[in-house]
Amino acid sequence: GEQVEQRPPHLSVREGDSAIIICTYTDSATAYFSWYKQEAGAGLQLLMSVLSNVDRKEEQGLTVLLNKKDKRLSLNLTAAHPGDSAVYFCAVTLNMGYKLTFGTGTSLLVDP
Amino acid sequence: EAAVTQSPRNKVAVTGGKVTLSCNQTNNHNNMYWYRQDTGHGLRLIHYSYGAGSTEKGDIPDGYKASRPSQENFSLILELATPSQTSVYFCASGDRDSPSAETLYFGSGTRLTVL
Numbered sequence: 001g002e003q004v005e006q007r008p009p010h011l012s013v014r015e016g017d018s019a020i021i022i023c024t025y026t027d028s029a030t031a032y033f034s035w036y037k038q039e040a041g042a043g044l045q046l047l048m049s050v051l052s053n054v055d056r057k058e059e060q061g062l063t064v065l066l067n068k069k070d071k072r073l074s075l076n077l078t079a080a081h082p083g084d085s086a087v088y089f090c091a092v093t094l095n096m097g098y099k100l101t102f103g104t105g106t107s108l109l110v111d112p
Numbered sequence: 113e114a115a116v117t118q119s120p121r122n123k124v125a126v127t128g129g130k131v132t133l134s135c136n137q138t139n140n141h142n143n144m145y146w147y148r149q150d151t152g153h154g155l156r157l158i159h160y161s162y163g164a165g166s167t168e169k170g171d172i173p174d175g176y177k178a179s180r181p182s183q184e185n186f187s188l189i190l191e192l193a194t195p196s197q198t199s200v201y202f203c204a205s206g207d208r209d210s211p212s213a214e215t216l217y218f219g220s221g222t223r224l225t226v227l
Contacts, residue, residue, distance in 0.1 A: 001171075006154070032213045043116070043202055043218025044155075051213065089154060093214065099170070100216065102147075104154040 002027045006090055006103030014111050019077040021106045023090035026071065032093040033066060034100070035075045039086045047075075047088075080110045115139065118203050118219035125226050131190040133222050135203030143206030144186040145216065146170070146178060148199040155202065161186055193226045200224070 003026040036044040063076040090103040115138045147155040157170030159178035167178040177189040204216040
């Protein structure tokens, strides 16, 4: 089945710096890509999602890049602030699939 | 706004005991899911459901049962709890825009400790 690797597991940046999280997946039939954010003591919330026909999407200081050739998905938080401190998960779904496969998570700490 | 409520928030159980984790959603979503979250593993799918009366095995179903008596409620049942089932459990409901594009709405989690 689909395998998703996420790195780094921990990331510490200073306020105003960018933070980049990368996921790689194995199945070329993967069709839907999402990033979720988990704040302390809470469930996951969707940040952004893209279909496989989208290479780049930007929203509110977040950039998602999809490289289908390398089977790599990335999330770039530009100008991170302390409120971005959380655990981030990528999640992928196969074409005509119905189950999300999650990455192992990245714990991001943004120092003021 | 989407709302998924889990109960209890925390649970301590003894080995061999029966544990039931409950989940209620007010989103009127057909799909519901149970995940467990463990360090180094991310979220792993235990059971899911397409609607009332249906349950399906996820990736790690052994030792767990699920029940979906209604559109709103989805329970996870540990008939004989073991210490390896100590974890944080999340319920989610799914809003499917297309066959592959689904947004999940998560509850706040249940922290289960099996002694």
